[in-house]
Amino acid sequence: MRFRVPLRSAARAAALSIVLTLAGNPVGAQEFEQEATEVDSIAVEGLQRSSRQSVLATANVPLDRPISFRTIQRAITALYQTGQFDSVTVYQANIDGQVILRMVLKERPLLTNWTVRGAEQISERKVRGRVRLLSGLPYDPASAARSRAAIDSLYQDEGYFRTAVDVREVDAGDGTMQVVFDIVEGRRVTLSQVTISGNEQFADEAIVGRMDVSPEGFWWFQSGRLDEDELDRDIRLRLPEFYAAQGYVDFQVVKDSLIVDRASGKAALLLEVSEGPQYQIGSFEVVGNRQFATRQIERLYPFPRSDDGDDFPIFNQEQWQGATGEVQNLYYNNGYIYAQIQPIMQRRTTEDGEHLVDLRWQIAEQQPAIVNKIEIRGNTHTHEDVIRRAIVMVPGDVLRQSALIRSYQTVSNLGFFEQPLPVPATEPANQQGDVNVIFNVEERHTGNINFGATVGQGTGLGGFIGLQEPNLFGRAKQVSVQWQFGRNINDINVSYTDPALRGSLISGTVSANNSRIRYTVADLGVIRSRGASIQFGFPLFGSRFSRILTGYSLEQQDFDSPRLASAFICENCVLSTLSVSIVRDTRIDLPFPSGGLLHQFTIAHSGGPLGGTGNFRRATFNGRWYTPLAFFGGQDALSAPIKVVFGLGAQAGFVWGDAGPHFRQLFAMGGTQFGIQLRGYEEFSVTPQGFDARATGATASTVDAFGGSYFQATAELGLRLSQAVYFSTFVDGGNVWTNPGQFNPTRLFRGAGLGVSLVTPLGPIGIDYAYGFDRTDSNGNPNPGWKFHFKLGNFF
Numbered sequence: 001m002r003f004r005v006p007l008r009s010a011a012r013a014a015a016l017s018i019v020l021t022l023a024g025n026p027v028g029a030q031e032f033e034q035e036a037t038e039v040d041s042i043a044v045e046g047l048q049r050s051s052r053q054s055v056l057a058t059a060n061v062p063l064d065r066p067i068s069f070r071t072i073q074r075a076i077t078a079l080y081q082t083g084q085f086d087s088v089t090v091y092q093a094n095i096d097g098q099v100i101l102r103m104v105l106k107e108r109p110l111l112t113n114w115t116v117r118g119a120e121q122i123s124e125r126k127v128r129g130r131v132r133l134l135s136g137l138p139y140d141p142a143s144a145a146r147s148r149a150a151i152d153s154l155y156q157d158e159g160y161f162r163t164a165v166d167v168r169e170v171d172a173g174d175g176t177m178q179v180v181f182d183i184v185e186g187r188r189v190t191l192s193q194v195t196i197s198g199n200e201q202f203a204d205e206a207i208v209g210r211m212d213v214s215p216e217g218f219w220w221f222q223s224g225r226l227d228e229d230e231l232d233r234d235i236r237l238r239l240p241e242f243y244a245a246q247g248y249v250d251f252q253v254v255k256d257s258l259i260v261d262r263a264s265g266k267a268a269l270l271l272e273v274s275e276g277p278q279y280q281i282g283s284f285e286v287v288g289n290r291q292f293a294t295r296q297i298e299r300l301y302p303f304p305r306s307d308d309g310d311d312f313p314i315f316n317q318e319q320w321q322g323a324t325g326e327v328q329n330l331y332y333n334n335g336y337i338y339a340q341i342q343p344i345m346q347r348r349t350t351e352d353g354e355h356l357v358d359l360r361w362q363i364a365e366q367q368p369a370i371v372n373k374i375e376i377r378g379n380t381h382t383h384e385d386v387i388r389r390a391i392v393m394v395p396g397d398v399l400r401q402s403a404l405i406r407s408y409q410t411v412s413n414l415g416f417f418e419q420p421l422p423v424p425a426t427e428p429a430n431q432q433g434d435v436n437v438i439f440n441v442e443e444r445h446t447g448n449i450n451f452g453a454t455v456g457q458g459t460g461l462g463g464f465i466g467l468q469e470p471n472l473f474g475r476a477k478q479v480s481v482q483w484q485f486g487r488n489i490n491d492i493n494v495s496y497t498d499p500a501l502r503g504s505l506i507s508g509t510v511s512a513n514n515s516r517i518r519y520t521v522a523d524l525g526v527i528r529s530r531g532a533s534i535q536f537g538f539p540l541f542g543s544r545f546s547r548i549l550t551g552y553s554l555e556q557q558d559f560d561s562p563r564l565a566s567a568f569i570c571e572n573c574v575l576s577t578l579s580v581s582i583v584r585d586t587r588i589d590l591p592f593p594s595g596g597l598l599h600q601f602t603i604a605h606s607g608g609p610l611g612g613t614g615n616f617r618r619a620t621f622n623g624r625w626y627t628p629l630a631f632f633g634g635q636d637a638l639s640a641p642i643k644v645v646f647g648l649g650a651q652a653g654f655v656w657g658d659a660g661p662h663f664r665q666l667f668a669m670g671g672t673q674f675g676i677q678l679r680g681y682e683e684f685s686v687t688p689q690g691f692d693a694r695a696t697g698a699t700a701s702t703v704d705a706f707g708g709s710y711f712q713a714t715a716e717l718g719l720r721l722s723q724a725v726y727f728s729t730f731v732d733g734g735n736v737w738t739n740p741g742q743f744n745p746t747r748l749f750r751g752a753g754l755g756v757s758l759v760t761p762l763g764p765i766g767i768d769y770a771y772g773f774d775r776t777d778s779n780g781n782p783n784p785g786w787k788f789h790f791k792l793g794n795f796f
Contacts, residue, residue: 036066036068037099041098042063046107059076061075086108089104090103109171112135112178114179127151127183148166151181161186161260166183167179189260189265191224191226192266195270196272200275235271248275248278250274251275257270280355280357281356282348284358284359292330301323303315312356320343327363333401335368336365336368343362345357371437373395375436378442381474382476390407408439414471414476418443447468447471467482477498478495489516508537509535509551510533510535515530527558545584546582548582554612558573574612579602579605597623597626599622600623618655626645643720646718650712651711655708655740666706666707668706669684671789676736678712678751679770679787680786686749688705693777708738710736711734713748714733716729716731729753729755753769
């Protein structure tokens with residue numbers, strides 16, 4: 001008699017009993033266990049790939065020693081666990097007084113390869129990711145079944161409930177096998193209606209409007225697509241949050257059903273809800289606070305209190321959770337990173353039947369965390385002191401969340417490391433609760449050599465070669481060499497900046513230029529200039545973000561233009577200028593800021609006691625303000641999500657005195673390439689005399705386009721995809737006047753449009769398409785229109 005064990009898993013093998021044959025007579029398992037038997041020899045049959053020695057070693061059945069039924073059971077389990085066998089059959093016989101065991105094994109075929117066929121609606125790569133079979137190993141039918149179920153679940157998650165997945169096994173007959181997952185994709189289920197039951201306070205439409213999953217409709221975005229993950233979030237999060245914001249904190253979806261018509265592919269979603277009572281706010285208290293006064297914390301309480309105490313406002317759980325987060329941030333920003341703020345809600349019903357919720361902030365402050373040390377890891381080129389200058393905290397400081405976030409942003413703003421920068425890590429330093437702060441960075445290539453062709457709006461066809469290195473020697477020293485050349489331009493600019501002269505907080509910049517430009521717009525003729533400048537920067541009142549800059553520049557100019565010569569005479573004239581600037585810059589996420597501000601005020605004196613031609617004063621102000629409106633892909637300040645940003649900008653300038661031949665120190669407006677930016681208008685087309693329709697021609701405008709004062713403002717709504725891609729829509733306004741006395745920012749030329757800005761290996765590039773509302777024709781009649789603008793390195 002024999003017993004065959006066709007087992008698919010080791011777990012099932014351990015659960016089976018074995019009937020053994022003893023001298024041709026069946027003997028039960030209990031009898032075999034009670035009478036221990038010595039096995040004299042073991043025969044192994046059915047092997048092709050595996051060796052007899054490996055099977056015996058795995059089975060581990062001893063010879064010449066009494067064994068029990070459990071020994072055989074463990075041997076079978078061990079053989080199945082190898083994954084090599086489809087079945088294990090054990091025989092026992094007593095021949096001539098010797099006990100012999102025969103193990104007859106059936107090996108699994110080797111899986112040579114597997115394929116997926118029929119995947120069209122979902123990418124084959126995504127479907128293959130659900131298969132858990134490995135070629136070159138014994139074929140496991142259980143793994144194939146699990147893979148089939150995983151593929152089926154993937155299609156159901158995407159709304160294809162009628163998809164059929166079949167596992168086809170192709171046996172080659174030589175001990176190998178191929179597997180094909182055949183997929184017959186059905187139609188995606190479309191949600192045709194959502195029915196709500198149990199709701200009394202809100203209509204079905206109001207509830208469905210709060211769900212991400214919604215029925216199909218007339219518009220293209222009302223597809224009725226059924227996403228089970230989003231439906232789960234609707235049921236668990238969105239609908240309870242909607243009701244809790246109205247005081248119904250006991251709301252729950254008690255039942256959800258999806259009825260699918262497989263013939264039409266339409267589905268109806270049935271939701272049964274329990275709204276519960278609406279809660280008003282009862283009492284409120286703060287307990288456990290010692291670091292901050294109760295009155296200070298109560299300022300963050302989001303619900304107004306009535307004077308007589310009889311009017312109970314409706315409870316809003318969203319506001320309550322938001323205020324709890326503000327209290328948490330209050331502690332975090334003062335070093336109490338271990339503080340626990342527990343928002344406690346206690347429901348009660350008054351004698352009048354009103355449902356109230358008593359609120360309490362239970363605070364466990366713990367000890368403040370002190371920065372033990374700051375570690376910087378991963379910087380192989382940038383010197384550590386460069387990074388430490390950007391970090392706004394030092395060992396011994398209380399670990400404040402605001403300082404940690406600001407340090408992260410300023411290190412990221414350096415532009416020397418791969419983005420997004422990893423979030424700074426903190427680790428306990430000792431038993432007192434102090435922490436070590438770790439900044440992990442990864443160097444990226446910063447310097448670049450670029451070259452190419454240009455089509456300037458004022459100089460025609462040309463080329464350029466440039467060298468830029470913002471992190472020279474790993475010390476954040478900046479060097480730039482730019483050469484533009486062509487028939488109408490030969491311009492060389494060289495500059496060098498050291499942000500920390502001799503390791504101090506004083507910065508220095510030296511630059512030199514030599515240029516010859518023949519303008520093809522505005523009839524400015526040929527302008528030649530050569531000169532140099534030097535500038536030093538000092539921290540203002542010890543601030544990391546505010547500096548005072550002092551500089552001196554000396555430039556020699558001459559030009560050749562009949563029109564300009566009628567107004568100015570400049571042959572080897574000299575411009576000698578001394579300037580002072582105050583700058584405050586807290587912007588983050590450069591070059592496309594998503595927060596912070598820039599204020600820059602500059603006053604300069606040229607000529608007079610400084611020598612040179614002309615004698616005038618020049619003052620300019622530039623202000624820019626940014627704030628994020630929405631995030632996609634992350635809400636944390638230490639994450640790198642896609643951001644929707646709102647920006648405002650305003651700038652103005654004034655010139656007093658006699659500028660002499662230095663008309664370029666005056667202000668010209670229009671376009672994006674040369675003067676003050678005003679999109680939707682031609683270069684130099686906005687003049688103190690109004691809009692100049694002739695500015696589109698090669699010899700249209702004259703030096704009269706320059707004025708002694710100007711004002712320009714911009715509002716911009718941008719989508720910041722990354723540090724390299726930025727889309728925007730904007731509104732511009734600006735004007736220029738002959739002298740400061742005519743300054744009138746209420747009368748502006750207006751423009752609006754769309755733009756895209758990119759950071760490329762050739763440098764920052766921007767394209768704007770704007771509509772000029774106040775353009776006129778040569779007769780002064782309204783003639784608004786669109787205008788393309790191309791800009792290089794000139795972003796809002």
